[in-house]
Amino acid sequence: MVVMKRIISLALPCQLLWRNIQRQQSVPTRPCSLYTCTYKTRNRALHPLWERPDLVPGGDRQSPINIQWRDSVYDPCLKPLQICYDPTTCLHIWNNGYSFLVEFEDSSDKSVITGGPLEGNYRLKQFHFHWGAINDWGSEHTVDSKCYPAELHLVHWNAAKYGSFEDAALEENGLAVIGVFLKLGTHHKELQKLVDALPAIKHKDTLIEFGKFDPSCLMPSCPDFWTYSGSLTTPPLSESVTWIIKKKPIEVDHNQLEEFRMLLFTSAGEKEKKMVDNFRPLQPLMNRTVRSSFQHDYILHIQKRTKEQTQQVIPHRQYRAALKKEKRKKRRQELARLRDSGFAEKDEENSVAEDEELEEEKKLEAERQKLHEEWLLREQKAQEEFRLKKEKEEAAKRRQEEEEVQY
Numbered sequence: 001m002v003v004m005k006r007i008i009s010l011a012l013p014c015q016l017l018w019r020n021i022q023r024q025q026s027v028p029t030r031p032c033s034l035y036t037c038t039y040k041t042r043n044r045a046l047h048p049l050w051e052r053p054d055l056v057p058g059g060d061r062q063s064p065i066n067i068q069w070r071d072s073v074y075d076p077c078l079k080p081l082q083i084c085y086d087p088t089t090c091l092h093i094w095n096n097g098y099s100f101l102v103e104f105e106d107s108s109d110k111s112v113i114t115g116g117p118l119e120g121n122y123r124l125k126q127f128h129f130h131w132g133a134i135n136d137w138g139s140e141h142t143v144d145s146k147c148y149p150a151e152l153h154l155v156h157w158n159a160a161k162y163g164s165f166e167d168a169a170l171e172e173n174g175l176a177v178i179g180v181f182l183k184l185g186t187h188h189k190e191l192q193k194l195v196d197a198l199p200a201i202k203h204k205d206t207l208i209e210f211g212k213f214d215p216s217c218l219m220p221s222c223p224d225f226w227t228y229s230g231s232l233t234t235p236p237l238s239e240s241v242t243w244i245i246k247k248k249p250i251e252v253d254h255n256q257l258e259e260f261r262m263l264l265f266t267s268a269g270e271k272e273k274k275m276v277d278n279f280r281p282l283q284p285l286m287n288r289t290v291r292s293s294f295q296h297d298y299i300l301h302i303q304k305r306t307k308e309q310t311q312q313v314i315p316h317r318q319y320r321a322a323l324k325k326e327k328r329k330k331r332r333q334e335l336a337r338l339r340d341s342g343f344a345e346k347d348e349e350n351s352v353a354e355d356e357e358l359e360e361e362k363k364l365e366a367e368r369q370k371l372h373e374e375w376l377l378r379e380q381k382a383q384e385e386f387r388l389k390k391e392k393e394e395a396a397k398r399r400q401e402e403e404e405v406q407y
């Protein structure tokens with residue numbers, strides 16, 4: 001399966017979006033379907049993906065969202081989702097510096113989905129995951145404010161309407177993404193095939209061939225899903241996505257998630273930065289309805305939730321505190337290990353190093369927090385401007401209609 005490993009170039013998925021990026025002439029370029037690979041990773045606490053100064057949301061249907069089970073509306077017109085993937089269309093797996101992507105041959109309708117909320121066939125382009133630093137968070141979407149340790153996204157494009165994935169990604173009804181939650185549980189045999197390939201793509205921009213894989217093995221058997229209109233969760237954040245979120249999660253074990261966390265955001269030779277917490281914060285639902293393919297017994301769902309399930313999933317806002325706790329625990333364990341292994345005389349030295357590390361960590365966290373807050377403010381401002389613009393447009397339209405009536 002693993003036949004080659006090569007460094008791939010930085011890519012230019014769309015001239016309009018990334019016109020400031022210089023293309024390297026001597027190496028082949030390839031498009032990145034997550035739009036992240038054009039950024040040079042720097043030693044910043046905030047991922048470079050989110051460092052664009054002009055990064056603003058498109059409008060009022062951004063993703064991810066918190067799915068409120070109680071507020072979702074059963075739509076009996078939703079058809080069952082039909083999934084038909086040809087394992088031979090699987091091409092390769094690569095680290096694009098934000099996640100790892102498994103990409104598919106998409107020049108014909110060999111691997112497609114249809115049904116559900118969709119009109120016609122949507123072709124599979126790639127799938128990837130989002131995950132957290134620890135098992136308490138990581139998913140992009142949440143259900144009743146609870147998050148899962150990871151979320152799988154299978155990205156499809158509307159080939160009947162658009163000529164290429166890149167075009168579809170920017171247009172209305174261009175993409176359909178299936179989201180599957182991963183929860184902590186038993187070992188997932190099929191996922192392990194992917195996990196085994198990860199050490200070979202540890203660094204950003206590394207790629208290996210990965211043939212004959214049918215991603216439907218990563219779907220829960222339960223057909224139930226929620227659907228809503230949303231956006232990409234990575235730049236350019238275009239509002240072109242019909243989201244299909246599977247109700248039931250799949251189970252994976254802790255070691256498999258740990259292997260995800262061994263990947264790096266950084267290229268070979270750079271200071272290593274672990275690939276974790278690669279999810280976008282929740283976005284407001286605004287004026288949208290989440291539809292469900294199933295009649296929901298919300299009360300029953302609450303009652304059926306086990307203690308283990310409620311412990312496993314916690315709200316996003318608690319994750320910072322939990323992360324700090326986890327770091328303190330790791331430091332204590334490391335110190336105890338050093339003492340046990342006879343390095344007690346180095347305690348003083350270690351404690352100085354530890355203090356410096358703590359200081360550095362604090363600085364980075366403060367910087368990350370600041371950048372994140374600035375970004376959130378920009379986002380809120382842009383949303384407010386968008387709302388005002390819409391209101392103005394509507395008022396102008398009303399005035400014009402009134403004037404027309406008068407004349």
Ligand SMILES: [Zn+2]
Pocket residue numbers: 128129130153233
């Ligand atoms: Zn995603």
